[in-house]
Amino acid sequence: MDKPEPPTESPAPSTPSGKAAEQAAEQAAEGNPGKASGGPGRVAVAGASGLIGTALTRSLTADGYEVVRLVRRAPRAADEVRWDPAKGYVDADGLAGCEAVVNLAGAGIGDRRWNDAYKRELRDSRVLGTRTLAAAVTALGTPPRVFLNGSAIGYYGDTGSRAVDESAPAGEGFLPSMCVEWEQAAAPVEEAGVRTVFARSGLVVARGGGAWGRMFPLFKAGLGGRLGDGRQYWSFIALRDEVAALRHLLARDDLAGPFNLTAPEPVTNREVTAAMGRVLRRPTLFPAPAPALRLVLGEMAGDVLGSQRVLPARLTESGFAFAHPRIDDAVRAALR
Numbered sequence: 001m002d003k004p005e006p007p008t009e010s011p012a013p014s015t016p017s018g019k020a021a022e023q024a025a026e027q028a029a030e031g032n033p034g035k036a037s038g039g040p041g042r043v044a045v046a047g048a049s050g051l052i053g054t055a056l057t058r059s060l061t062a063d064g065y066e067v068v069r070l071v072r073r074a075p076r077a078a079d080e081v082r083w084d085p086a087k088g089y090v091d092a093d094g095l096a097g098c099e100a101v102v103n104l105a106g107a108g109i110g111d112r113r114w115n116d117a118y119k120r121e122l123r124d125s126r127v128l129g130t131r132t133l134a135a136a137v138t139a140l141g142t143p144p145r146v147f148l149n150g151s152a153i154g155y156y157g158d159t160g161s162r163a164v165d166e167s168a169p170a171g172e173g174f175l176p177s178m179c180v181e182w183e184q185a186a187a188p189v190e191e192a193g194v195r196t197v198f199a200r201s202g203l204v205v206a207r208g209g210g211a212w213g214r215m216f217p218l219f220k221a222g223l224g225g226r227l228g229d230g231r232q233y234w235s236f237i238a239l240r241d242e243v244a245a246l247r248h249l250l251a252r253d254d255l256a257g258p259f260n261l262t263a264p265e266p267v268t269n270r271e272v273t274a275a276m277g278r279v280l281r282r283p284t285l286f287p288a289p290a291p292a293l294r295l296v297l298g299e300m301a302g303d304v305l306g307s308q309r310v311l312p313a314r315l316t317e318s319g320f321a322f323a324h325p326r327i328d329d330a331v332r333a334a335l336r
Contacts, residue, residue, distance in 0.1 A: 042097050043250075046070040046083065046133060047104030047150065051209035052201070055243045056102065068094055070105070085129035090136045095144075100250050101137055103186075104150040105129040109175075109303075110211060123178045126150075130185035138192045146250055147189045151198045153235055153260060155179035158306035161233065163266075165313035166200075166258045175303060183258070195256045197249045202262035202310060205330040206239040212334065219276045225287035230270035232307035235262040238324035238333045248320050260312045267327050275327040279335070 043060055047053040048069040057067045070083045070090065081094030085105065095101060106126040112118050130149055137143055156164050157171015170176045183198050190196045205212050218224045237245070245261045267275070277284040290305055312320075324330045 041099035042066040042068065044068040044070060044081070044095050044098045044101045044144075045104065046102070046129060047106065050104060050106075050108075051204060051206055051213070051239070052150075052242055052246075053102075053104045054208075055206075055239055056104070056246055059243050059247065068098065070094075083132065085132045086124065088128070088132050088135070090132055092136045092139060095136055095140060096142075098144045100146045100148065101133060101144045102148045102246070102250070103130055103133050106150065106182075108209075109152075109154075110214070119174060123181065126178065126182045127185050130182060134186050134188045137194065138188050143189075143192060143194050145253070146195045146197065147186065148197045148199060148246065148250055149183065149186045151179055151183055151200045151258065153200050153202050153262060153308050153310045154303070155183075155200055155258075156308060156310060158302075159233070159309050160307050161309060163309045163311050165311045166260055167313075173302070195253065197256055198258040199246060199249060200258055200260045200310075201242060202235040202237045202260070202308075204239050204242050205236050205324075205327075205334050207334050208239075215276065216334070219280050219282055219284070222282045223286050224273065224276055224282065224284045226273045226284070227269050227288050228290040228305045230268060230273060230287070232269050232305055233266045233309040234269055234272050235260075235266040235308050235310040236272070236327060236330055237261055237263050238322075238330035240333055241322050241324055241330075244323065245315060245320055248315075248318070252318065255314075255318055257314075259315050259318075260310050261315065262310045262312050263322060263325050263327075263330065264312060264316060265326060266309045266311070272327060275331055279328055279331045 043065050045053055045057055045067060048057045048067070057069065060067050067079060069080050071080045072084060073082075075082055081091050083090035106129070107118075107121050109122065133147075137147055152175070154175030155170055156168055157173050157176045159171070170180050179200075186196055186198070203212070204210050207213060207216050215224065241263065242261055245259070249255055249259060273284045276282075324333045
């Protein structure tokens with residue numbers, strides 16, 4: 001399979017900036033999930049309490065959609081539906097009438113130090129959850145128009161300085177193998193003829209969670225710095241662009257398969273560090289050496305220090321416009 005050329009040899013697609021990009025992103029976020037046209041409908045979301053799920057459900061609800069939240073406890077509100085992915089159970093009645101089913105469920109990659117037990121939880125929370133929803137969706141008398149399943153750019157593994165897009169094969173290691181299983185678990189939905197989309201998300205720039213949720217307090221305190229040598233690429237995306245991209249993928253009946261949800265200009269960790277210092281107006285004098293990261297993070301340090309230069313080729317080709325394509329823009333947006 002041919003591999004894409006790095007941006008230094010093949011320029012990254014141009015993107016609108018300023019007000020035009022802001023307006024385009026807003027228009028993309030106003031699409032109707034699962035329909036080419038029509039009024040708001042019913043959307044089921046697993047993982048609705050997470051960083052991305054919370055922002056997505058808020059966006060959909062604000063535009064008049066009926067959002068059904070899948071919860072692992074007894075439902076406490078009319079918009080909640082019980083499911084237990086570990087046992088393969090979901091209250092299928094709660095999915096009836098949904099135009100779209102969105103699966104963003106999964107234990108946090110960076111929530112704990114990795115050991116065999118937590119790696120199993122990371123994998124099972126994604127793969128078993130997807131299998132459970134896939135079985136429920138295919139058993140519905142009237143299936144949804146679209147099944148959007150979360151995934152991650154961890155699919156590609158460490159790409160070094162080489163740029164990759166959706167045509168690249170899976171990498172090697174724990175995260176790539178987990179992402180492959182995660183996506184394969186949705187196969188029954190695809191085979192049933194339901195449009196299936198895989199959102200391979202990058203590092204989401206947000207204060208409320210994820211990697212940046214931990215970085216902002218450190219950098220605000222003047223304690224930030226590069227990780228390792230800082231040469232590793234970070235493929236980021238602003239939270240607002242993440243939500244707009246998800247809604248773009250839900251709305252377009254002609255889009256299926258994997259899509260990289262990353263900004264069009266990946267940057268190195270050194271560049272991320274410099275941008276955080278510029279925007280927050282703080283010094284960045286405290287690097288975290290690679291040996292220290294390995295000591296603190298264990299096996300996960302390999303992913304923190306690894307490089308992923310991932311391009312959103314299919315997303316850009318589909319006409320999506322980023323509101324915050326550059327790292328400084330994304331950091332500023334997270335502070336609003």
